[in-house]
Amino acid sequence: DTAVSQTPKYLVTQMGNDKSIKCEQNLGHDTMYWYKQDSKKFLKIMFSYNNKELIINETVPNRFSPKSPDKAHLNLHINSLELGDSAVYFCASSQGGVGHLAGQYFGPGTRLTVT
Amino acid sequence: GIQVEQSPPDLILQEGANSTLRCNFSDSVNNLQWFHQNPWGQLINLFYIPSGTKQNGRLSATTVATERYSLLYISSSQTTDSGVYFCAGPTGDSNYQLIWGAGTKLIIKP
Numbered sequence: 410d411t412a413v414s415q416t417p418k419y420l421v422t423q424m425g426n427d428k429s430i431k432c433e434q435n436l437g438h439d440t441m442y443w444y445k446q447d448s449k450k451f452l453k454i455m456f457s458y459n460n461k462e463l464i465i466n467e468t469v470p471n472r473f474s475p476k477s478p479d480k481a482h483l484n485l486h487i488n489s490l491e492l493g494d495s496a497v498y499f500c501a502s503s504q505g506g507v508g509h510l511a512g513q514y515f516g517p518g519t520r521l522t523v524t
Numbered sequence: 525g526i527q528v529e530q531s532p533p534d535l536i537l538q539e540g541a542n543s544t545l546r547c548n549f550s551d552s553v554n555n556l557q558w559f560h561q562n563p564w565g566q567l568i569n570l571f572y573i574p575s576g577t578k579q580n581g582r583l584s585a586t587t588v589a590t591e592r593y594s595l596l597y598i599s600s601s602q603t604t605d606s607g608v609y610f611c612a613g614p615t616g617d618s619n620y621q622l623i624w625g626a627g628t629k630l631i632i633k634p
Contacts, residue, residue, distance in 0.1 A: 450561070450626075451626060452610065465621050514569055515566075520565075
């Protein structure tokens with residue numbers, strides 16, 4: 410009965426490869442997010458989707474492409490991986506945006522290592 | 525945009541001690557949230573606290589929105605409280621984006 414789940418939990422790959430991370434939430438939330446956490450623990454939002462519509466698209470290389478097939482899923486596809494993409498990627502969800510109700514709920518994170 | 529400052533950046537305490545973590549905002553914040561990231565990396569939503577005080581077991585949080593700060597209190601610390609504590613609030617420009625502090629790294633020694 411995990412609220413926000415991500416797969417895979419660990420991803421080790423070589424430069425130049427293409428990879429995807431999947432996220433699913435069973436909280437019935439209408440908004441989902443992708444965050445990147447660097448080695449200094451700084452959390453930076455990448456994308457935000459509300460009802461499958463892209464709301465926030467921060468300055469992220471276009472090698473990163475999110476896809477939301479429905480309200481419960483938000484996947485992240487990364488093309489031509491670079492060393493600097495190594496980080497922990499978190500998926501999160503909330504109802505009605507960050508200002509509403511009980512706030513954001515996070516998945517367990519995906520640790521991406523690019524060699 | 526809004527800036528978020530957390531203090532102290534690091535805190536090392538013995539088990540059983542109490543602690544207060546602070547979060548200052550450069551502008552008023554309607555919907556402040558506190559999160560705990562445990563040593564295994566899991567981010568847990570602790571409090572959604574636009575104003576006033578909330579308590580959950582040994583943890584409590586107080587937000588004084590008019591003075592642009594929030595405090596997180598941890599009483600009778602346990603080693604499982606170790607990790608990084610983040611506060612975050614909406615940017616004001618968007619209801620879909622949180623601005624995050626840099627975190628307070630808390631280490632509780634047995």
